[in-house]
Amino acid sequence: MEPDFSPLAEFLGDEFDGYLISADGGDSNQLYLSGFDAPDPYVTLYTPEGIHLLVSTLEFGRAKKESRADTVSRLSDYDYRDKHAEHGAVVGKAKTVAAFLADHEVDSLAVPADFPLGTADGLRDEGVAVEAETDDVLTNIRAVKTDEEVEHVHAAQDANEAAMRAAEGLIRDADVADDGTLTHEGDPLTSERVREEIEVTLLRHGCALDETIVACGADAADPHDRGSGPLRADEPVIIDIFPRDKETKYNGDMTRTFVKGEPSPEIREWFDLTEEAFEAALDAVEPGATGADVHDAVCDVYEAAGENTLRADPSAETGFIHSTGHGVGLDVHELPSLSPSGEELRPGHVITIEPGLYDPDVGGVRIEDLVVVTEDGYENLTEYPVELVVE
Secondary structure, X not given: OOOOOHHHHHHHOOOOOEEEEEEOOOOHHHHHHHOOOOOOOEEEEEEOOEEEEEEOHHHHHHHHHHOOOOEEEEHHHHOHHHHHHHHOHHHHHHHHHHHHHHHOOOOEEEEOOOOOHHHHHHHHHOOOEEEEOOOOHHHHHHXXXXXXXXXXXXXXXXXHHHHHHHHHHHHHHOEEOOOOEEEEOOEEOEHHHHHHHHHHHHHHOOEEOOOOEEEXXXXXXXXXXXXXXXXXXXXXXXXXXXXXXXXXXXXXXEEEEEEXXXXXXXXXXXXHHHHHHHHHHHHHOOOOOEHHHHXXXXXXXXXXXXXXXXXXXXXXXXXXXXOOEEEOOOOOOEEEEEOOOOOEOOOOEEEEEOOEEEEOOOEEEEOEEEEEEEOOEEEEOOOOOOOOEEO
């Protein structure tokens, strides 16, 4: 199933002839629009009549086979080397792209807000009107997933669950040293060792990741602290894994909180309360609700229990100090947002639900699942159990 680019055509209207991206395949909008991934920058032109690529000779054959483009052209078709030699890299590229645009009868362009300035100025010098759009048109289109995209996210989440099982297994099988630290096969069980196990497991499932959170005790009180050093018994360990499938490029995202031993009464209370907030958020997910509605459902639970939130105190440093969730797809953080400014939820939105509580004097607790909004509610793409104590 191909994405529906009609909203992009509607955005262009009578004002623009086309939409142009100049970036490598690491740019998610470029990857999405072209259906092609390359390590070096290339050009994708969208017009209501079709999608057209301008690539190096090196990528020409692969782009013709793998991309969703209607036409694929080479830089050499427009004498790029001669233009580069005569005018330099920036102007030479702009003159090459301008010739490519002329072949597609494009005189006016909308471009992403982060479009290369030198290329934009060079195109203007060649008589092409270029205007940066700030409506995040493609990002909004990407937010609504096709059935195939949901399957890609689900597959990444399945790999994620395998990695979480491996991480939990290390903690469950650990021994407790006299000083309260966890050990595994005679060595200290550290955040770094657990991350290694997560990364190896993900590689075996065709996924990779740049960062993983394995944070214990006070480290877990900072939602984005990656964690370091030995893990300890009776203290919460937050594990947040967000892998990317190496083939499809779609992401998963999941968080669990584990305690090896006996959690403090406050951590147990926090966990139960966070699970209640988590369920309240899920109950609020449906088409037509907003991300703000879901976020409010979490804040209502926490505030009713006397816990602090950013909604109640925008300067809060403890309590519930982040949004409830975000979209997941080609980027691990994308639209829609489940926050005070969260937009309307639509079928096909894939979102995280991740309430949590944090205090350096106590530690932290977070629970996160990945769900897709459906016509009548949601489907949870996560099957991993929610349990605090590992034994």
